[in-house]
Amino acid sequence: MTSVLVVDDSQFMRTVIGNVVADHGYRVLSASDGQEAIEMVHEHDPDVITMDVEMPGMDGIEAVSRIMASKPTPILMLSAHTQKGAEATLDALARGAVDFLAKPGGEVTRELESLGDRIVEKVEAVAGADLSSIAPTERRAAAPAGSTGTTPSSRPAATDRSGGASESSVEPDRAFVEHPTVVIGASTGGPKILESILRSLPVTLDPKVLVVQHMPESFTDRLAARLDSFLPFDVSEASDGQRVRDGEVVVAKGGYHLEVTSNVAGNLRLRLTEGERVHGVRPAIDVTMQTAAERVSDPLVGVALTGMGKDGAAGIEAIKRAGGTTIAQDEASSPVFGIPEKAIATGCVDHVRSATDVPGAICDAFAQEASSHG
Structure with missing residues (x-):
């Protein structure tokens, strides 16, 4: 059975996402921050990870870097629909995450039902991804922090x-x-x-x-x-x-x-x-x-x-x-x-x-x- 590690500091979101993927036949594991996610990856070897971006302690960006360096695994980022969330998500993709999905904004809404459908679609695509072409490289060149462009x-x-x-x-x-x-x-x-x-x-x-x-x-x-x-x-x-x-x-x-x-x-x-x-x-x-x-x-x-x-x-x-x-x-x-x-x-x-x-x-x-x- 394909296993999905759900990483989010919100118990509610872990439950929502976990229930959605479980209803589609996936085995669900969960972690509340980046450090726990790394430990779960090495202990349980999940097939796919859904990774929140902003979490206390080790955030999703650092967790992606460490996972892709030590035990490459297909990762789907779940990010806030904000400029900060977008910048962090692009950073995660540069570090080896396969894809992302923007969370609905605000409090719990009817958007969660459509979010569930999109999560399943994305998880299915990410699960079969070949990581070799997007794995981090030693010479990865990133833009300087805070850079918005050059002349x-x-x-x-x-x-x-x-x-x-x-x-x-x-x-x-x-x-x-x-x-x-x-x-x-x-x-x-x-x-x-x-x-x-x-x-x-x-x-x-x-x-x-x-x-x-x-x-x-x-x-x-x-x-x-x-x-x-x-x-x-x-x-x-x-x-x-x-x-x-x-x-x-x-x-x-x-x-x-x-x-x-x-x-x-x-x-x-x-x-x-x-x-x-x-x-x-x-x-x-x-x-x-x-x-x-x-x-x-x-x-x-x-x-x-x-x-x-x-x-x-x-x-x-x-x-x-x-x-x-x-x-x-x-x-x-x-x-x-x-x-x-x-x-x-x-x-x-x-x-x-x-x-x-x-x-x-x-x-x-x-x-x-x-x-x-x-």
């Missing part, structure tokens, strides 16, 4: 986080096409892999990058700020009517679909909408990819990364039909292979690559000697 002149050069040369390394004198656009979609396990890919893109590529990471509002702005603090590109959360220029990365805003409305003189124009959820999510990868396929006249690449579900498959098809290049992350490097697998199944993926080789595939598509669009 373009002070940004570090893009680097390969693997600690050495890789197949995704780009020749210094390589020439690229003008005005390249990349649309990247990801869900479970995505933030850390997304970070690694963007770090490895050369400044000389000068791309426009649209990122659709399944996250709720209040988390996507913190993701954008985190990326902006160490990438050589300007990173922002999407805003309605925004113009995107070369060398800019835009993260889709949680709770809104991100559409491309025009591509004029190398610049993109964006629109945010609150249309119906697609595949149960908003923002949806398909919406951004499909509108990019319709309206981007410059060279275009679509990338499907780790995550559960099928969002992005129709978008990949649309980009391929429009003459763009399509890339999917391979199974071996995907914590959760749902999104890439569904994209590959369409028959419209040009290249299936490991996470470390995705940057090289993007660069190959935009190399002057190889790239064509339309």
Whole structure:
């Protein structure tokens, strides 16, 4: 029987979460703080952990670090729906947690019933995650505490986080096409892999990058700020009517679909909408990819990364039909292979690559000697 360790300083939340997962056939263990969680992991070897972020004594962030260093286990973070909670959650994901779920705010409400359904869905996805691609690395580079960004002149050069040369390394004198656009979609396990890919893109590529990471509002702005603090590109959360220029990365805003409305003189124009959820999510990868396929006249690449579900498959098809290049992350490097697998199944993926080789595939598509669009 699959076992779940529920870690929360609230007895009420331990009971609620424990009852929900027990009703779905899981064996439940519990701990009230990070230190007890570490002890329970070594004693009982749970299959999945749900981890509260803020707890007295050892908090969830430190517990994640220690567990992933000593006994890697799939971890689902449960965080407050606040800016502080979002920042802490992104830190936990950088340290090896697989996914997160925002708790409902306020006192006990009817939201708890829907929270239970979402917990079960997330636990099932996290339980099967391959941790090898998101395990902490010795050279993990994090933004300085309290950092909200740097000026373009002070940004570090893009680097390969693997600690050495890789197949995704780009020749210094390589020439690229003008005005390249990349649309990247990801869900479970995505933030850390997304970070690694963007770090490895050369400044000389000068791309426009649209990122659709399944996250709720209040988390996507913190993701954008985190990326902006160490990438050589300007990173922002999407805003309605925004113009995107070369060398800019835009993260889709949680709770809104991100559409491309025009591509004029190398610049993109964006629109945010609150249309119906697609595949149960908003923002949806398909919406951004499909509108990019319709309206981007410059060279275009679509990338499907780790995550559960099928969002992005129709978008990949649309980009391929429009003459763009399509890339999917391979199974071996995907914590959760749902999104890439569904994209590959369409028959419209040009290249299936490991996470470390995705940057090289993007660069190959935009190399002057190889790239064509339309």
